[in-house]
Amino acid sequence: MIGPVRACCGRPRDRPEETGGGVKRSPFLRPGHLRPHGRPDRVAAHVGRYATVLALAILAGGMNVAPAEASFFSRLFGREEPEPVPDAQPYTLDFKVTDADLEKTLQAASNLYSERDRPPPGTTGLLARARGDYGRLLAALYREGRYGGTITILVDGRPPDSIPIDATLPDPAPVTVTVDPGPLFTFGKVRIEGAPQTVDPREEEANLDLSDLEIEPGAPARSGRILSAEQRVVTVWRQRGHPKAEIASREVVADHRTNTVDVTIVAEPGPEAPIGAVTVTGTRRMVPEFVVRQTGLKPGEPYDPDTLDKAKKRLLKLQVFSSVSIQEAEFLDELGRLPVNFALAERKRRVFGAGASYSTVDGATVETYWMHRNLFGRAESLRLEAEVSRLGSQSYDQLGYRVGATFVKPGIFDPDTDLNVSAEAKQDTLESYQERSARGEIALAHQFSDALTGKAGIAVERSRFDDAFGISNYLLVSLPAQLTFDSRNDKLNPTKGINAAIAAEPFHDLRSDATAILLDATAASYLSIDADDRFVLAGRIGLGTIAGADLREVPADRRFYLGGGGSIRGYAYRNVGPRIGDEVTGGLSYWEASLELRARVTNTIGIVPFVDAGASFEDAIPDFGEKTFVGAGIGLRYHTPIGPIRVDVARALTPQEGDPNFALYIGLGQAF
Numbered sequence: 001m002i003g004p005v006r007a008c009c010g011r012p013r014d015r016p017e018e019t020g021g022g023v024k025r026s027p028f029l030r031p032g033h034l035r036p037h038g039r040p041d042r043v044a045a046h047v048g049r050y051a052t053v054l055a056l057a058i059l060a061g062g063m064n065v066a067p068a069e070a071s072f073f074s075r076l077f078g079r080e081e082p083e084p085v086p087d088a089q090p091y092t093l094d095f096k097v098t099d100a101d102l103e104k105t106l107q108a109a110s111n112l113y114s115e116r117d118r119p120p121p122g123t124t125g126l127l128a129r130a131r132g133d134y135g136r137l138l139a140a141l142y143r144e145g146r147y148g149g150t151i152t153i154l155v156d157g158r159p160p161d162s163i164p165i166d167a168t169l170p171d172p173a174p175v176t177v178t179v180d181p182g183p184l185f186t187f188g189k190v191r192i193e194g195a196p197q198t199v200d201p202r203e204e205e206a207n208l209d210l211s212d213l214e215i216e217p218g219a220p221a222r223s224g225r226i227l228s229a230e231q232r233v234v235t236v237w238r239q240r241g242h243p244k245a246e247i248a249s250r251e252v253v254a255d256h257r258t259n260t261v262d263v264t265i266v267a268e269p270g271p272e273a274p275i276g277a278v279t280v281t282g283t284r285r286m287v288p289e290f291v292v293r294q295t296g297l298k299p300g301e302p303y304d305p306d307t308l309d310k311a312k313k314r315l316l317k318l319q320v321f322s323s324v325s326i327q328e329a330e331f332l333d334e335l336g337r338l339p340v341n342f343a344l345a346e347r348k349r350r351v352f353g354a355g356a357s358y359s360t361v362d363g364a365t366v367e368t369y370w371m372h373r374n375l376f377g378r379a380e381s382l383r384l385e386a387e388v389s390r391l392g393s394q395s396y397d398q399l400g401y402r403v404g405a406t407f408v409k410p411g412i413f414d415p416d417t418d419l420n421v422s423a424e425a426k427q428d429t430l431e432s433y434q435e436r437s438a439r440g441e442i443a444l445a446h447q448f449s450d451a452l453t454g455k456a457g458i459a460v461e462r463s464r465f466d467d468a469f470g471i472s473n474y475l476l477v478s479l480p481a482q483l484t485f486d487s488r489n490d491k492l493n494p495t496k497g498i499n500a501a502i503a504a505e506p507f508h509d510l511r512s513d514a515t516a517i518l519l520d521a522t523a524a525s526y527l528s529i530d531a532d533d534r535f536v537l538a539g540r541i542g543l544g545t546i547a548g549a550d551l552r553e554v555p556a557d558r559r560f561y562l563g564g565g566g567s568i569r570g571y572a573y574r575n576v577g578p579r580i581g582d583e584v585t586g587g588l589s590y591w592e593a594s595l596e597l598r599a600r601v602t603n604t605i606g607i608v609p610f611v612d613a614g615a616s617f618e619d620a621i622p623d624f625g626e627k628t629f630v631g632a633g634i635g636l637r638y639h640t641p642i643g644p645i646r647v648d649v650a651r652a653l654t655p656q657e658g659d660p661n662f663a664l665y666i667g668l669g670q671a672f
Contacts, residue, residue: 088119089126090172091155098180102144106179109140112153113177123169130160130175141181142223147254147261148182185221188260192229194248194267196236221261226252230265237269241303243328243338244270274300275307276329276337282344286320287377294318294379295342296415303338313450314415315342318379322347349374363392365400381408390429402426416447420457431658432574432584433556437463441480456481465556468583474555478507488526492643492669495533499524499672509553516549518558524672536598540672545589547620551578559586560616562629565665566672567592568612569650570631572659577616582657587616591624594672598637606637606644610671629654633662635671643669 093116097103107113110133120126130153141149153160154176156169163169213229230247237245248268254261276299280291295311308326315324322345329339354368367387375382382405389400404424412419425438443457461476481504488497500523508515522542529535546554561584563571577584592614600606611632617623633650648665665671 087122089122089169090119091116091126091169091175092172094174094176096176096178098178102146102179102181105144106137106140106181109136110177111136112175123163123167124165126155126169126173126175127160127163127165130155133177137177137179139223141179144181145185145220145222145261146181146183147185147221148256148259150180150182152176152178183259185254185259185261187215187217187219187221187263188255188258189262189264190215190217191263192233192265192267194269195233196240196269215263226250226263226265230267233265233267235305237267238303238305241272241274242269243273243303244332246270271332271336273303273332273336273338275303276333276335276339278340278342280342280344282346284346285349285374285377286344286346286379290378290411291315291342291344294411294415297340299337308340310450312342315344317447318410319381320346320374320379347373363390365389366391379410382406398429400426400428402428412444418445419443420445420455430574431572432561432586433465433467435463435465435557437461437557439463443480451487452483452485454481454483463555463557467556468580468585469552472552472555473511475510476507476555477510478505480505493639494526494538494670495528495536496526498526505558507558512553514549514553516546516554518544518546520544534600538594538596538598538670538672540594542590542592542614543622544591545620545622547588551585551588551618554588556586559588560590561586562590562592562614562616563659565648565663565667568614568629568631568652569610569633569648569665569671570612570652570659570663571629571655572663575656575658576614576629578618585618587618588620589622590614590616591622596635596671598670600637600639604639606639608635608637608648608670609633610635610648610650612650627654637670646670 093112095107095110095113097106111129112133115129120129133153134151137151138149141147141151155163156173156175213232214225215229219225230250234245234247246268247265249264249266251264252261253263275297278292278295278297278299280288283291294314296314297307297311301307308328312324312326315321323343325343327341327343329341332338350370350372352368352370354366356364356366358364365387367385369383369385371381371383373379373381384405385403387400387402389402390398402424403426404422406420406422408421409419411417420443421441422443423438423440426435428435439459439461441457441459443455443459445453445455447453457480459476459478459480461474461478463474463476465472465474482501483503484501486497486499488494488499501521503518503520505518506515507518520542521544522540524538524540526539527537529537544560546558546560551559560577561574562568562576564573564575568576574586575584577587577590579585592612594610594612596608596610598606598608609632611630613628613630615622615626615628617626630653631650632653633648635646635648637644637646646665646667646669648671649662650665651662652659
C-alpha cells in the first residue's frame with residue numbers, strides 16, 4: 001500500500017483524528033520514502049509422470065482416509081477444515097458498505113470478514129483482529145481512490161480501543177463494521193522530476209511514455225497507480241544502465257474541496273555503471289569458477305536487470321541449486337562498476353525414485369531411476385532408469401522392457417550449450433508391432449532464448465520389428481534435430497502463447513542401403529476469449545512426412561500412426577493408418593488437428609467440448625481427398641493448485657475394427 005497523504009485545504013474532520021464510537025477517518029500525512037525491490041522471482045513447477053495415479057485415487061472415492069491424508073487433500077484442492085482454537089471467542093458480523101460496488105473489495109480486505117468462521121482466541125484475539133481491520137480497510141480505500149472515507153468498527157456496541165483485554169464478551173459477540181468510502185478522488189496536478197526521456201524508438205523496453213503510467217490528470221487517484229508509476233520510472237532507468245536508480249521523494253496532497261490528488265515524484269537515476277566483479281557464495285561441491293562462467297556475465301558489460309535475470313535462469317537450469325539469489329553491491333567499486341554476487345544453495349547430489357501405473361488394456365507398469373546431479377563439480381548429471389511394462393501378460397514375450405542411461409555436460413562450449421549422451425535398450429509389444437532395439441545418441445542442445453531451444457546430434461540404432469510385413473532388421477545411422485518454440489504462460493493450463501516444434505531426422509539403413517528423411521511439425525496456440533481467461537479457445541495442428549524410402553524400408557517406430565489420447569481421441573491407440581488386412585502398418589505421411597473450447601463453469605470446475613481429426617497415408621505426400629477420421633467428445637476439468645485434472649470422454653465418428661464404443665482418458669494438465 002502507499003503511505004498516507006497530506007491534506008490540503010481540508011476541514012478539521014479530515015485530519016487523522018480518532019473519534020468516539022469506534023470511528024476512524026482517513027489520515028492524510030506526508031508519506032515516507034518508497035524504494036522498489038525489483039521484479040519477483042519466477043517459480044517453475046515440475047510434475048511427475050504418475051500424477052494420473054493420484055487423480056485416479058482422488059476420483060475413485062469410497063476410500064478410508066486418515067486425518068493427515070484428509071488434510072493433505074483439503075490443501076491440494078484449496079479447502080482445509082479449520083483447526084479448533086482454545087478459548088475461542090465466537091462472534092457474529094454485520095458488515096455494511098454504503099457503496100455496493102466496493103462491498104466485495106472491502107470484504108476481501110477485512111480479516112473480520114474473511115476469518116469469520118475461525119473464532120479468534122479469547123477477547124484479546126477478537127480485539128486485535130478488529131483493530132487491525134482499520135489499517136486494512138483504509139489501505140483498500142486508498143487503492144480505490146477513496147481518501148475521505150469513514151470506518152466504524154464496534155464490538156458489543158463499543159469501540160475496540162475502549163474494551164479491556166480481560167473483558168468478558170457475549171458468546172457470540174456482536175461485531176459491526178460500517179464503511180462509508182466517501183467520494184472518488186481523481187488526479188489533479190502530476191509532476192515527475194528526473195523521469196527518463198524517450199530515446200530510440202527501437203529500444204521499446206527502455207522507453208518511458210508517461211501517458212502509460214495512468215496518473216494523468218482526471219484519472220481515478222488509486223494509490224496503486226502511483227506505486228506503479230514510480231516502479232516503472234525506476235525500472236526504465238535501471239534498464240538504461242543505472243543500477244542505483246530510486247525514488248528520492250514523493251509528495252501526495254489531497255484537496256477535499258475539489259476531490260483531487262496532486263502528486264509530485266522525484267526520481268534519482270544515480271550514475272550509469274557497468275557490471276563489475278561477479279562472485280558466488282554457497283558452493284560446496286560445485287567449482288566456483290564454473291558457476292561464474294555459467295552466469296554468462298562479464299565485468300565491464302552494460303548493466304541490465306534482464307541480463308541478471310537471464311544469468312539466474314542459467315544457474316537454476318543446472319538443476320544443482322535449490323535457490324539462487326542475486327545480490328547487487330550497495331556501493332560501486334573504485335572503477336565505477338557494480339559488483340554482483342550470486343548466493344547459492346546446493347541440492348542433494350543423488351536422488352532416486354520409483355513409479356507404477358495400471359491400465360486395463362496394457363496391464364501394470366513399474367519403473368525406477370537413479371540420478372547424480374553433480375558428478376565432477378561442474379553440474380554433470382547421470383541418470384539411470386529401468387522400466388517393465390505389460391505385467392500380467394500371458395507370456396514373457398509380451399512383456400515390455402526398457403533400460404537407459406543419460407549423461408549431460410552443461411556449458412560444453414558456452415553457458416547455453418549442453419552435451420547430451422544417451423543409450424537405451426528396449427523391448428515393446430504393441431498391437432501394430434513388436435520391437436527390440438538398442439540406441440545410442442550424442443547431441444548438442446542450445447538455449448537460444450527463453451522460448452526457443454534447439455537440439456541436434458548423431459544416433460546409431462539397431463532394431464528388429466515383427467509387424468504386418470513380417471520380421472525386419474535395421475541398422476540405422478541418423479542425424480536427429482529439433483527446434484522448439486514454447487511461449488505458453490502455463491505448461492499445464494495455458495491460456496495464451498504458442499507451442500511449436502519442427503523435427504528432422506535424415507537416416508540411412510546400413511543393411512538395406514535405404515536412405516530417407518523424416519520431417520514432422522506440430523503447433524498449438526491458445527486464445528483467451530474474455531479478460532478473466534474463463535473461456536479459452538485452443539487449437540493444435542500436426543503435419544509429417546517420410547521421403548526417400550518405401551513403407552517397408554522404414555522401421556515401424558518411425559512410421560506415422562494416429563489414434564489415442566495424444567492424437568485422435570475416441571479411436572484405439574495407433575489404430576488409424578494404412579492397413580494390410582486387419583493390421584495397421586503406419587504411414588509415410590499424416591495430418592491431424594484438434595480444437596477445444598475450455599470453459600470454466602466455476603473457479604474449480606470446467607467443461608471442454610472438443611473435436612479431433614486426421615489421417616495417415618501410405619505415400620510420402622498426404623492425400624487430403626482420402627477419408628478423414630474424426631473423434632469428438634467432452635471433457636471435465638477439476639482445477640487444482642498443481643494443475644487441472646483432466647477427464648475426457650470421446651467417441652470415434654467413423655470407427656474401424658478394433659475401435660471402442662467410447663474412450664475415457666484421465667490425466668493431469670490440458671490435453672495439449
